Amino acid sequence: MDLSKEKKIAMYQDMLKIRLFEEKVFELYGQNIVPGTIHLYAGEEAVAVGVCTNLRKEDYIVSTHRGHGHCIAKGARLDKTMAEILGKKTGYCKGKGGSMHIADFSIGMLGATAVVGAGIPIATGAGLSIKLRGTDQVAACFFGDGASNQGTFHEGVNMAAIWKLPVLFICENNLYAMGTHQRRVMLVKHVMERAVAYGIPGVCVDGNNVLEVYEATLEACKRARNGDGPTLIECKTYRRKGHSRWDPATYRPKGEVDEWLNKDPIQRMKKHLIVDGVFSESKLIEIEEEVMNSIEEAVKFALDSPFPQPEEALEDVYA
Template structure:
């Protein structure tokens, strides 16, 4: 993927979420949300190394993964508005966005819940479509779940084409990593399963892209999984109402100064990309977001008689 396209994708995620945040705080859309703002370089850098046929699994903080894999902004926005035209016909909300047409196997509200799903996808690809890889995104908190250890072990033993991407934003809700782990680099855990592990600056989209490319090549060659830890930081609190008071102000300031989008913009300018060209991309993205909101606002709500359609119930 061209660097300019990566810039545009990161901007789409940021602008989409700024809009969603704005609408949530005005109580214009229901539910809760976990914003990805600040972590855009991870999803975009990794997905830039994938083809449309590859798969990803996501988390509760999934807007960035969906957009980076090519999801429709209109259908995402409509879903968040609870409208019939949304990805889950308005019944799933932010944490259940799924699009099998683009290989997006689903956001997931269960922390660590998508790890076994990615391993299952990896197994079926190994058997049926050996050229395809599956990327599994998860957080630092999820890497303490049993699903992580069981999943990564199975992927290693069976040489599955799965790339484990740990988004280490230093916190699981209000719990700092150092309180629940005696290691600093989660990539060290790869050694325990006999696979390569790498730690990368998760705010540097090119660094993430290059590391992802290495892992993708390995997986496509049948050499098995890789664990990539991306060090990053969320700009907002854990979810809608969290003011994130548990984070030291100096730490927040330090990471805000390393905004992945702003720093990449400087790099593009340094490379000689004209500023007017970037302005053009920025206004195109603004228009795309406005169109997504319009689409969502104008879409109908689901019918009451559809409430039990497309859902599983245990009687």
């Protein structure tokens, strides 16, 4: 695989950044200082990082309710992300969006939406805009297994397919939509099988292996940038915690949870880097400290920032 040592290290670092960031958000939520609820991305880091490593700054992503990891992988600032989650004025959306509504057009992050499946037509629209402007950008759309049962999935993927739009449909299949297992709501085993219905390539990868996600996305990007249209990539993964902060996830059998926790994407990449001789264990510890410091700084920035004022509530409502 054509991946430099530097790129592999950056991938590891980004995954770790997401994991430690999410652990921090979990901790802050426990202190009752995070408004609303939170949906953590911990366990699924290899998907966002494997995909975004192939993207350029000007490429687009569209995210979901479980979006912190997508933002970080696309290059969002940790301090402004944390400030938004804490509802602070210095956050990406001036503290008015919160955890599920972070956007940063300057890095191609078109936004997250709490409406399941609603990001899919937005990504198709972004793909249409790219095609009309004639650039070689791509738009990557993240969505869950649950979202793939929404009408928006059918409409959005079909339209991107017929117009050969440069869109990457990235299904993060973590087996559950809230507490509902995939097998109760779809008869196909793999979401990827649905690609046949739209006449586009569908691939299924180990979503806990960042290198596999990277490779599949590399191909899909080539196709999209060449004007050959979209690809559906299903990444099999698992969330380490419940659906949202309140959910103890007791509906998941212990054996299943253990099996997936053993396939931790970060530990696997760490092992790969050591076995491959890319880095020593001490260098990896150094990276860990660096990442932890950047998160502590982000938390301090967010905690020290003011809340927006009530009279600002109606500002920025229309653009």
